Amino acid sequence: MKNKSSYAVNSGIFVSERSANPIDIHVGARVRLRRLMLRMSQDKLGENLGVTFQQVQKYERGANRVSASRLWGMADVLNVPVEYFFEGLATQNEAAGFNENDQQPLIYDLINSPDGVQLAAAFSSIVDPKVRRQVLQLVRALAGKGAEDDSPAE
Numbered sequence: 001m002k003n004k005s006s007y008a009v010n011s012g013i014f015v016s017e018r019s020a021n022p023i024d025i026h027v028g029a030r031v032r033l034r035r036l037m038l039r040m041s042q043d044k045l046g047e048n049l050g051v052t053f054q055q056v057q058k059y060e061r062g063a064n065r066v067s068a069s070r071l072w073g074m075a076d077v078l079n080v081p082v083e084y085f086f087e088g089l090a091t092q093n094e095a096a097g098f099n100e101n102d103q104q105p106l107i108y109d110l111i112n113s114p115d116g117v118q119l120a121a122a123f124s125s126i127v128d129p130k131v132r133r134q135v136l137q138l139v140r141a142l143a144g145k146g147a148e149d150d151s152p153a154e
Helices: 022-037 042-049 053-061 068-077 082-086 092-098 104-112 116-124 129-143
Strands: 006-009 013-016
Touching: 022 053, 022 082, 022 104, 022 116, 042 053, 042 068, 068 082, 104 116
Parallel strands: none
Antiparallel strands: 006 013
16 A cells, blocks of 8 residues: 555656655756766756756756756757756666666766766776776776776776
8 A cells, every 4th residue: 555655656666755766866967967067057057947056956966856848948958969868767677776786876976976077077088998997997996996897998
């Protein structure tokens, strides 16, 4: 029996009304990522959308859902197609937190850290795969992790 503090997400998955929906968190993280890549403030994005910077913060955290019309406006202001906000979104079960190999929290932590977006942008601009590998090895060494994973940095 469903209580009043929960609601169904499509296939009967129940999520507390107080916790953010994983899809809303993903969309919000993509909004934040794109905004930071453009070096746009929350205030400027809010101004262009006709909302306060506090509302932009809530969208980015996934605390407030983004309506279809607002998402369309965000895509226009951030110069991306609407699909951009859903890229990398896993299947419904994975989005609901049932993916055993889920790396999404790591991505969200990186995007939400003060230097994470700058680090990702700088790393992405490195063209030489050998240099990228060396940067990855340096970061692992600084983090106290060995080079146990020899998968290529792409």
